[in-house]
Amino acid sequence: MRAVYLGSMPVFVAVLALSVGHPTNAQQATVTSPPPEIADKVQLCASCHGADGKPVVEKVPIIFGQHMFYLLTELKDYRAGRRANEIMAPIAAQLSDDEMKALATYFAAQPWPNYSEVSSPEDNARAQSLAVEGQCTQCHLGGMLGDSRNPRLNHQKVDYLTQTMTDFRGGVRKNAAAMAAIVKDWSDADIAAMSHYLAGL
Known part of the structure; x- marks a missing residue:
């Protein structure tokens, strides 16, 4: 574990398990590395949303391949208090508009992960x-x-x-x-x- 600092707030990330540079074999050719200016923030996101797009924490959504403007809107809503979440709100509070746009653009460009459930x-x-x-x-x-x-x-x-x-x-x-x-x-x-x-x- 090591601490990734977003502003003054340390968030601990399991680097070996969540390194964004090592996607699954099925997505090896399509998951891209983030721009350097948001690399640490993408790694922070991976601590819940997963390095390959499959969330590793319960009740956390898939954001790989989600629509860019929707992702951007939700980040702004977290920052403004229009959407409550004890984890996302403080993270979004420290993001600039440009950082939010860059993150939303990056995640929207990634492939939706292979996930499905059987329904009756x-x-x-x-x-x-x-x-x-x-x-x-x-x-x-x-x-x-x-x-x-x-x-x-x-x-x-x-x-x-x-x-x-x-x-x-x-x-x-x-x-x-x-x-x-x-x-x-x-x-x-x-x-x-x-x-x-x-x-x-």
Whole structure:
């Protein structure tokens, strides 16, 4: 372990396990090294989000291959207090606009990792009904691949999807009023079905 300093805040990173210079074999040709000016910050991100794009901490989203403008918006929301997270908020607070843009650009250019979950026919049917009712594809588009302002949900992590929809429902996450309105009456079973469906697309 060694400490990577972001401003005055030390964050400990397991360098051997998380070195961004050693992607998985499947992604050896496509994961790129970050620009030198953000290399330490990318390594810090890897301590949770993973060096190869697969998060190594529970309830942390995949950000490799996510849309650039969405990533940038979320970083700004963390910094401004519009989105709460005890880990991300203090990190974002020390990033400049240029650093945020550089990080969002870098991660958006990386390949989405090979991640998928098996969803049951029952979960799929339930989730598809909820998606039609909530008009999910109006924002997240066909295949739930998203666009510049709306995140890709296809093959996103189950535990993250479950947590973030629960946070929208409970008013913990406040930076997307439309999402809060859609899930406000969903049961835990509804959220679980949708999470597994999206992760298994």
